[in-house]
Every structure is written in C-alpha cells, then in structure tokens.
Amino acid sequence: MSRPVVIAIVDDDRAVREALCELLQVEGMAALGFERAAAFLDRAGEFDCVISDVRMPEMDGLELQRRLRACGSAMPLIFVTSLDDETACAHALRAGAIAWFAKPVADAALLGTLRVVLGNTGGGA
Amino acid sequence: MEPLSHQEAADGADPELPPALLPRIGDVAHAGMDEESSAWSVFDISGARGLIARIAAGDMPDGWTRALLDAVRVVDIDDNALRALGPIGGRRRMVGAPVTVYWPAESWPVLAELIFAELADIPGAARTRKIVSSVFNDATVNISTDPAHPDLVFVSVGGSVTDKRSLWSLRASEERYRTLIHHLPWALVLVDSTAMLPIFDELRAAGVSDVGAHLDAHPGLPFESRAIVRVTDANRNAVELFGAGCADQLIGPVDYLFAASPDTAKRVITAHFDGRRNLTEIMKLRTFDGRLRDVQLSITYPTPPERLDVTLLMFEDVTERLQTEVQLRQLQEEYARAARIATLGELASSIAHEVNQPLAAIAMNAETSLRWLARDEPNLAKVEQLTKRIADSARHASEIVQRIRGMAGRHAPNRTALDLNRVVEEALMFVCHDIEARGIQLGVKLDIGLPRVLGDRVQLQQVVVNLLVNSLQALAGRPHSQIEITTSRDGFGGARLSVRDNGPGIAAEDLHRVFEGFFTTKQDGMGIGLAVCQSILAAHGGGISAANQAQGGAFFQVTLPPITD
Numbered sequence: 001m002s003r004p005v006v007i008a009i010v011d012d013d014r015a016v017r018e019a020l021c022e023l024l025q026v027e028g029m030a031a032l033g034f035e036r037a038a039a040f041l042d043r044a045g046e047f048d049c050v051i052s053d054v055r056m057p058e059m060d061g062l063e064l065q066r067r068l069r070a071c072g073s074a075m076p077l078i079f080v081t082s083l084d085d086e087t088a089c090a091h092a093l094r095a096g097a098i099a100w101f102a103k104p105v106a107d108a109a110l111l112g113t114l115r116v117v118l119g120n121t122g123g124g125a
Numbered sequence: 126m127e128p129l130s131h132q133e134a135a136d137g138a139d140p141e142l143p144p145a146l147l148p149r150i151g152d153v154a155h156a157g158m159d160e161e162s163s164a165w166s167v168f169d170i171s172g173a174r175g176l177i178a179r180i181a182a183g184d185m186p187d188g189w190t191r192a193l194l195d196a197v198r199v200v201d202i203d204d205n206a207l208r209a210l211g212p213i214g215g216r217r218r219m220v221g222a223p224v225t226v227y228w229p230a231e232s233w234p235v236l237a238e239l240i241f242a243e244l245a246d247i248p249g250a251a252r253t254r255k256i257v258s259s260v261f262n263d264a265t266v267n268i269s270t271d272p273a274h275p276d277l278v279f280v281s282v283g284g285s286v287t288d289k290r291s292l293w294s295l296r297a298s299e300e301r302y303r304t305l306i307h308h309l310p311w312a313l314v315l316v317d318s319t320a321m322l323p324i325f326d327e328l329r330a331a332g333v334s335d336v337g338a339h340l341d342a343h344p345g346l347p348f349e350s351r352a353i354v355r356v357t358d359a360n361r362n363a364v365e366l367f368g369a370g371c372a373d374q375l376i377g378p379v380d381y382l383f384a385a386s387p388d389t390a391k392r393v394i395t396a397h398f399d400g401r402r403n404l405t406e407i408m409k410l411r412t413f414d415g416r417l418r419d420v421q422l423s424i425t426y427p428t429p430p431e432r433l434d435v436t437l438l439m440f441e442d443v444t445e446r447l448q449t450e451v452q453l454r455q456l457q458e459e460y461a462r463a464a465r466i467a468t469l470g471e472l473a474s475s476i477a478h479e480v481n482q483p484l485a486a487i488a489m490n491a492e493t494s495l496r497w498l499a500r501d502e503p504n505l506a507k508v509e510q511l512t513k514r515i516a517d518s519a520r521h522a523s524e525i526v527q528r529i530r531g532m533a534g535r536h537a538p539n540r541t542a543l544d545l546n547r548v549v550e551e552a553l554m555f556v557c558h559d560i561e562a563r564g565i566q567l568g569v570k571l572d573i574g575l576p577r578v579l580g581d582r583v584q585l586q587q588v589v590v591n592l593l594v595n596s597l598q599a600l601a602g603r604p605h606s607q608i609e610i611t612t613s614r615d616g617f618g619g620a621r622l623s624v625r626d627n628g629p630g631i632a633a634e635d636l637h638r639v640f641e642g643f644f645t646t647k648q649d650g651m652g653i654g655l656a657v658c659q660s661i662l663a664a665h666g667g668g669i670s671a672a673n674q675a676q677g678g679a680f681f682q683v684t685l686p687p688i689t690d
Contacts, residue, residue, distance in 0.1 A: 015482065056561075
C-alpha cells in the first residue's frame with residue numbers, strides 16, 4: 001500500500017526553508033521543514049527524499065549524508081546551498097547525492113530533478 | 126634685563142606733575158624715615174570732602190571706607206611706592222586714578238580712617254597706624270598735610286628696615302621677577318581685576334550665589350566687566366602671540382583677550398567670583414592681525430596677602446598641537462578602517478552566505494507566487510502571504526548590507542555613551558554565522574549592571590569582532606571547540622570584556638608580541654587585527670591584555686574606563 005511522497009527540507013534559515021516548502025506545495029508535493037539535521041535524522045524513515053543545506057550549525061549537510069548512508073538509507077539527497085566549494089560538491093556527488101544546486105536555485109531545475117527522482121523511487125505525488 | 130619700554134618712558138620727569146611735592150624728607154611727622162626705606166604717595170582729597178563732612182556730622186554709611194578711597198585721587202607717588210604698591214603698568218596709569226585702584230584692599234580701612242581723622246581734624250587722632258605689608262616688616266602708614274596745599278594729603282609707608290640691604294634685596298628680587306616674567310617661554314599678561322570686587326560684593330548682597338546662572342540671565346555683565354578690568358602689563362611672548370607691535374598695545378581693557386571666546390570670559394568671571402585659585406581651559410584667541418589661534422589659558426587669581434590687583438593670565442599657543450592631535454586621530458581611524466576592511470575580507474565567504482540566504486528566499490517565493498498566479502484560479506491569499514515574506518526577506522538583506530556598510534565605510538570617530546553589551550551583540554551578528562557553521566560552541570555572559578562607557582560604536586564593535594575572529598581562526602579544525610565572551614564591571618567603575626577559547630593558546634615566546642603590528646603566526650594573516658585593537662583601546666583610554674588559561678586556550682581581556690565629567 002503506497003503512502004503519499006513526503007519530502008524533507010533541512011535548512012537552518014527559516015525564510016529559505018519556508019520558501020522551499022511553499023515551492024513544493026504549489027506543485028502538489030508534501031514537504032516538511034527541519035532546522036537541524038539531527039532532528040531530521042530522528043525521523044528520516046518517514047521521508048522519500050531530502051533537500052538539505054550544507055553549512056549548518058551543529059551538524060552540516062555532508063555529515064547528514066554520511067550518517068544517512070551509515071544507517072543503510074538510500075534516500076535521494078539534493079543539496080541546495082550558498083556554499084561555493086567545489087571540493088565539498090564533488091565529495092557530496094561521489095557519495096551519492098543526486099544534485100548540488102547553488103542558491104538561489106531555479107525553480108524549474110529543482111522541480112524537474114525532484115520529478116525524475118520521485119519517478120525513480122516509484123512513488124507518485 | 127629686558128626694558129619695560131612702555132613703562133620706563135612714562136616714569137621720567139613728567140611736566141604735568143607738581144615738582145615741589147616729593148619727597149618730603151625731613152618732615153617732622155615722618156621722623157626716622159628716609160628716601161631709602163619709605164614709600165611716598167600724594168593724594169587729592171577734594172572729591173572726598175562731601176563724604177568726610179557727612180561722616181563728621183555722624184552719618185557713617187556702610188562701606189564708607191571704600192567710598193572715601195574711591196573719591197581720593199592719586200596725584201603722585203615715588204619710586205618706592207611704585208615698586209611697593211603700584212601696578213606694573215607704571216606711574217602714568219596710577220596718577221589720576223582712585224586710590225582703590227592700587228592700594229592693597231586689606232589696608233583700605235586703615236588708610237581711610239587716617240585720611241578722615243586728618244581732614245575732619247579729630248583731636249588726638251593718630252597720624253601713624255600699623256598695617257600688614259608684604260614689603261616692610263612692622264609696616265606703618267603715616268599721614269600729614271601741608272597748609273600750602275589744602276587739597277592734598279601726604280602718605281608714606283615705612284617699616285623697620287634697619288638694614289638698607291633688605292630694601293636693595295627687595296629691589297633686586299623685583300628685578301629678577303620682571304626678568305623672569307619677560308623671558309618666560311609663555312605669553313603672560315597681568316590683569317588688574319579689582320574693579321570686579323565691588324560688583325561681586327553687590328551681587329552677593331543681592332543674594333546671588335550662582336554667578337554663572339546670573340551671567341546667563343544678564344549677558345551685559347561680562348561685557349561691562351571686560352571694559353573695566355584692565356591688562357596692566359604683558360611680556361614679550363604675549364606681544365608676539367597677539368601679533369602686536371609693542372606691549373603698550375596690550376595695556377588696557379581685557380575685552381580683546383576674549384573677543385573670540387565669550388564663554389571663556391563668563392567662566393573666568395565665575396571662577397573669580399567663586400574664589401577659585403586657578404582656571405585652565407583651551408580657548409580661541411583672535412590676534413591683532415586677525416588670526417585665530419587655539420590657546421591654553423591658565424589663570425592664577427590673587428589671594429591675600431598677595432597683591433589683589435595682579436591676576437596672572439598665561440597663554441600657551443596649542444594650535445599646532447591640536448592640529449597634530451586631529452591628524453593623529455584621523456590616521457588612527459584610517460588604520461582602523463583598513464583593518465576593518467581586512468577583517469570583512471576574512472569574513473567574506475560567511476558574509477556572502479548570509480546575504481545570499483534572504484535573496485534565495487526572495488527568488489523562490491517570487492517564483493512560487495508566479496506559479497500560484499498562473500493557475501486557472503489564482504490563489505491570491507497565498508500570493509499575498511508570499512509577497513509579505515518577500516518584503517521581510519528584502520528588509521533582512523538590507524539590514525545585513527547596512528551593517529557591513531557601517532563596518533566598511535569611512536566615518537568620523539564619534540564618542541558617545543555606549544552599552545558595551547549592545548556593542549557585543551552587534552559584533553556577534555558579524556561572526557555568529559561563522560561560529561555556528563564551524564560547530565563552535567559559543568557562550569555569551571553579559572553583565573546587565575554594566576556601566577556605560579564612552580566610545581566609538583564601530584571601533585569597539587571592531588575590537589570584539591577581531592577578538593572573535595582571532596579565536597575562531599585559532600580553533601579551526603579542532604573538535605569540541607568553545608568560545609566564551611563575557612562582560613563585567615572592573616571594580617574601578619569601568620567595564621571589562623573577556624574573550625576566551627579552548628584553542629592552542631599563544632606560544633609563551635609570542636605573548637609579548639601579539640599586539641605588535643604585522644606580527645602573525647597565521648599563514649594568511651596580516652597581523653593587524655590585534656594591533657588595531659590595541660590602538661583603538663589606547664585611543665579610548667582603555668587597555669587590552671593577552672594571556673593563556675591554566676586549562677589551555679587564549680584569554681583576551683579589554684578594559685574601558687568609566688565616563689568622567
């Protein structure tokens with residue numbers, strides 16, 4: 001029995017987090033925001049996809065990715081960040097991230113990527 | 126000795142003076158006195174006859190001694206009297222003046238009583254009275270008349286000068302005094318302000334205790350005072366300072382001294398009224414050739430037994446010194462600004478990230494709004510909500526830009542009473558993102574009872590930012606890193622700020638050098654952050670110190686003095 005696809009958004013900046021949620025919702029996707037990576041990891045099993053910032057206090061996006069993989073999750077991970085760091089970007093993609101978008105992300109690009117990813121997971125919005 | 130040209134020229138034979146009057150050596154009333162050991166004066170009492178007659182008839186008004194002496198004019202004085210009593214302005218200025226202008230106020234009653242007794246012909250009245258004199262030991266003042274000159278009285282002051290050398294030494298001392306005055310490296314002006322004393326008496330009698338407030342209410346008084354209070358002498362440097370041709374040009378009413386600083390004139394009068402000994406302040410001075418100079422005025426008011434008619438005004442030209450200080454402050458601000466820009470450079474990626482966040486939110490919210498509007502049935506309520514968020518984010522971005530502009534911009538140093546806690550909070554906005562992003566635990570302990578400090582907001586923010594950047598660079602790549610920033614009272618009424626971290630600390634051999642300009646242990650550091658902190662604190666009258674904590678990590682402490690009046 002399938003449940004609706006839910007996307008997690010992890011960003012310490014409230015304005016960005018809310019804007020991402022709104023963008024997904026206008027296209028009929030269900031999204032839930034998290035201020036801290038640790039809070040998301042506690043509930044990671046509830047989501048089909050995660051969009052995360054990289055630079056965040058307490059736990060950054062790369063550590064989130066490492067822990068997600070360490071517990072065996074293959075959940076699609078998309079980074080949306082202001083961090084201009086090629087090394088970190090390459091590292092994230094090698095570790096299996098779907099995409100690395102620079103803020104401000106073009107809405108069509110992000111939504112297009114999500115549709116591909118969600119199609120691959122077999123879920124439907 | 127430097128000749129007192131304006132005075133010596135006046136002290137020769139003066140055709141207007143009656144020649145036969147002085148000296149009256151050998152007069153019976155002055156037995157035992159001679160030219161060497163007495164000082165002679167001749168007074169015209171004609172103007173005082175009316176008052177003397179009133180007093181003789183039993184009507185003795187309050188303050189009659191002063192009134193009587195005001196009505197008695199100086200006809201002539203000899204050289205000894207000139208030395209002993211006269212203003213340095215010289216005989217020419219004394220002749221024709223009321224006796225009160227130069228006779229020491231403390232013996233006015235004695236002199237007035239002698240004159241009254243002599244002219245009212247009081248039987249058995251003494252012709253000789255003792256007075257206190259700074260010139261003679263056991264000084265006595267004698268009075269006599271001459272039937273050939275009914276309007277004149279002859280007054281001599283003498284004392285137990287058993288050894289004429291004492292008088293010579295007095296003269297020598299006076300010579301030295303004049304030499305000293307004229308060769309002092311400062312501009313010196315001697316002022317006779319005794320004309321203010323009766324005005325002060327009247328004010329006190331009228332119940333005035335705050336003369337400053339009285340002057341504010343009666344702006345005419347300082348103006349009048351400047352006309353009746355007179356400069357009696359000036360030294361070479363004063364002539365030079367005022368751009369005058371000779372000292373004579375400086376002799377006269379004091380109004381020109383305060384032409385460019387009327388408020389100083391008020392404070393000078395107030396200090397005199399309040400019985401203060403000294404007054405020092407920086408004032409503007411307009412020279413005779415129209416230049417405006419900054420001078421430090423130092424006044425010494427006379428107190429008995431000093432001559433009440435000699436108030437010393439010293440002027441030191443500080444124009445260049447003040448200009449240099451202004452230039453130094455400008456340089457210091459330029460240096461501090463350069464360092465602020467360098468610090469902003471070090472924080473650039475963090476700042477870019479911070480500015481980009483609201484911009485990203487704005488872009489996404491705008492795109493989402495367009496998507497709602499493009500629907501067959503646009504969701505206007507959603508669009509309104511998103512537009513509000515766009516406005517909020519734009520404001521937020523603008524605040525960040527303003528903050529950075531404040532740090533990077535050029536501004537004149539501006540000292541105001543500041544809450545150091547607020548300065549810390551503002552500084553934290555620059556670095557807290559960096560601190561959080563690096564996973565550094567930040568502890569902030571602000572003392573809410575902190576006294577205000579006098580300072581430049583931007584420069585003090587800069588000190589806090591520099592210390593925090595210093596700590597977070599020291600903590601790079603270290604696990605469990607912590608920074609603690611604390612404010613507290615320093616026990617002397619001032620404020621203290623501490624920044625400590627659990628980094629590697631400062632190498633013992635570097636501790637004494639950390640505040641040196643261009644000293645750095647970092648590969649990409651310029652070594653100006655801490656040096657500029659020190660220069661900012663020095664300019665604020667405060668201090669900064671560096672130490673290592675016992676448990677490891679650096680400890681920086683800043684102190685700022687309390688605000689003084």
